[in-house]
């Protein structure tokens with residue numbers, strides 16, 4: 315290992331000597347090395363420190379270095395050094411990346427680094443504990459911050475910190491299931507999961523920022539904020555003073571793009587705080603007016619039913635042609651659609667299975683058992699609310715009396731809404747009794763009575779049984 319390191323140092327020296335000889339107008343100012351030192355912090359890298367001091371003294375105007383990761387192993391150090399060298403008119407050339415800090419690619423690099431450094435410095439300032447500062451000063455690389463779920467390896471590359479990435483995935487999962495940031499905080503604290511600052515307490519704004527951060531799907535928007543003064547950590551929103559860049563798949567993702575985009579499209583933090591969570595709420599959409607369906611209870615002299623209907627009806631606007639749906643009918647449709655999904659589309663199930671299996675805590679034990687059923691090929695499953703929240707994107711009621719269920723993987727399932735609701739009416743009045751008896755007396759079967767009155771066949775049968783018994 316030591317040999318390999320020396321060899322590589324020797325070959326680097328040969329490379330750079332040759333490189334300098336190829337430029338007759340260049341004057342060799344010196345070779346600065348930190349032989350065999352892993353060089354995690356500036357403090358221990360004497361060669362590096364001498365080089366920077368000489369450069370700032372005006373003895374050097376171009377620094378050739380192998381790679382960014384060799385130059386400095388944490389973003390804050392690298393950025394601070396590059397900035398101060400640049401301000402002094404000293405260029406740094408990174409051989410591996412083929413980047414010169416003085417040209418536009420160099421600007422881009424600095425921007426990319428700033429983006430991560432901002433998160434680093436933010437998490438550092440959020441964690442002003444002696445322990446963190448002490449470890450940081452010693453250059454021990456395990457930074458608590460960066461971004462929850464990420465860490466750097468030996469070469470300074472950003473990689474996924476699996477243990478904490480599970481927490482991030484769990485948060486996305488809960489958001490897909492429709493939980494508000496306050497709910498999510500409560501669940502995380504109930505599960506005893508430490509916050510990004512390693513404390514017990516989770517704040518809704520932390521959860522929101524995790525759910526909104528495109529870095530979790532492997533992308534990065536650069537220069538969302540610009541740093542007015544990096545050292546004093548003053549930042550302001552970028553209002554067009556500096557260019558913004560979008561880097562796709564620049565680093566490993568923690569959640570898939572489809573999961574991230576789904577959260578952006580459907581998750582809202584507002585107005586869910588005071589109502590009981592229903593996985594179905596907000597997912598049924600009227601195909602005519604685009605409004606949401608709400609759950610109501612219909613009362614009349616003859617029946618009492620739980621139904622879902624377009625909210626425009628309540629608002630007193632013109633009635634939509636889209637039909638109401640009986641709660642039981644909806645259950646049937648969802649159940650069938652789930653079976654259809656499980657039989658035909660295996661694309662998103664593994665995605666969700668991954669999410670669920672990596673979710674800590676007890677909160678998803680139902681969903682977990684559903685996935686176990688799926689794994690065993692048992693399709694006659696109890697559909698769990700969390701699963702519905704995750705797998706179904708929306709359900710659209712069309713004016714043609716069809717319920718179109720859209721899944722997260724982009725596929726759909728169409729369920730024809732029956733002309734008469736089956737088995738949803740509750741008979742609870744004397745009038746229903748006498749109508750059933752009248753039809754029975756005419757020789758109608760229980761099934762015919764059920765169809766004609768819209769009362770479930772079991773209800774009719776049990777009524778007739780009791781009637782015959784008395």
Ligand SMILES: [Zn+2]
Nearest residue numbers: 600603624634
């Ligand atoms: Zn409507």
